[in-house]
Each structure stands twice: as C-alpha cells, then as structure tokens.
Amino acid sequence: MKAIEGSRVIVHYRGTLEDGSEFDSSEAREPLEFVVGSGDLIPGFESAVVGMDAGEETTFTLDPEQAYGAHDADLLIEGPRAAFPLGELVVGQSYTFQLGPGKEAEGRISRLDGDTVLVDFNHPLAGRRLTFRVKVLAVD
Known part of the structure; x- marks a missing residue:
C-alpha cells in the first residue's frame, strides 16, 4: 500500500544539515508515526513520503520554505x-x-x-536546507 493523504505512516529518519552534521534522528529511539496531510510535520517531509510503500528508502533535501521557513x-x-x-x-x-x-x-x-x-524567536532550523534519509516501515 502506497502512502497517500490520510495514510498513517511509520518511518525511521535521519536529518542532516548542509555540512553533513546530524540535527535529528529516530534511529536510536522509537520510529516516527504520523498521518500524511495532518500538518503535524514540516510540509516537505510529508510530501516526500507520498507514493512510498513499506520497505522503501529515500533521501531528499528541503529548501527552507519546505521546512521551517526563512529566517525572519x-x-x-x-x-x-x-x-x-x-x-x-x-x-x-x-x-x-x-x-x-x-x-x-x-x-x-x-x-x-x-x-x-x-x-x-525563529525556529533553530529556520533558513536552513535540510536533508533527510527516510525508511518507510509501515503504511496503513
């Protein structure tokens, strides 16, 4: 089953900055569970998993506008x-x-x-390009 709007998706992910340094990862803890289109995550992350199925992996880079916005x-x-x-x-x-x-x-x-x-008062990652490596564990 491929992820679509409204799907419950479980993933492991690793987020890095342009210099390769890691800013977040689920790999040493519980995987991330979310509903695609709920708005609970940054928009580019949700969009990137649309069309993916359990077992698939991808790497993608988000511009600030797709992540935490420009530095204001x-x-x-x-x-x-x-x-x-x-x-x-x-x-x-x-x-x-x-x-x-x-x-x-x-x-x-x-x-x-x-x-x-x-x-x-900006988000600490505002204005940054973010790269994520994502492995989809389940799609419901």
Whole structure:
C-alpha cells in the first residue's frame, strides 16, 4: 500500500544539515508515526513520503520554505538586560519567555551586548536546507 493523504505512516529518519552534521534522528529511539496531510510535520517531509510503500528508502533535501521557513528578521527582538530574569544568560541557550498572560515562546539568546540582549524567536532550523534519509516501515 502506497502512502497517500490520510495514510498513517511509520518511518525511521535521519536529518542532516548542509555540512553533513546530524540535527535529528529516530534511529536510536522509537520510529516516527504520523498521518500524511495532518500538518503535524514540516510540509516537505510529508510530501516526500507520498507514493512510498513499506520497505522503501529515500533521501531528499528541503529548501527552507519546505521546512521551517526563512529566517525572519522581525523575530529578532532586542531588549534591555534588566528586563530579563536575574542570573547568567548564555549566547546560544534557549529560554522560555513570558509574552503576556498565558502566552509564552521559546527564544535563543543571539547576542549579549553590554546592557542589551538580542533574542531570536525563529525556529533553530529556520533558513536552513535540510536533508533527510527516510525508511518507510509501515503504511496503513
């Protein structure tokens, strides 16, 4: 049975960046299970498994628009250090920020510059080309 929109698919995958470094893999844990077309995964990943059957393998590369989108400069927010919780902030570290009542978002410290902090609220893989190696284990 080939995967179509609405199929439940189980895969093992390995995701790498352009330099070949791995950013994610299911190979050392449970396989990934999803419904094609549900929107639970990045669009290019779901599209790539359409037409595949159990036992098939493929490798594909996604442009940012098919993955986590382009890096959006509007999601870089600069603020005074005094507005952040006490304690050490680390460049590259992710923190959960309260944006209002019941509203929070994860952002990474992009720059510490004296009394100012630059936080990047883009997905860590935004703007990146991603390559996936996928093996379909089951299609229902």
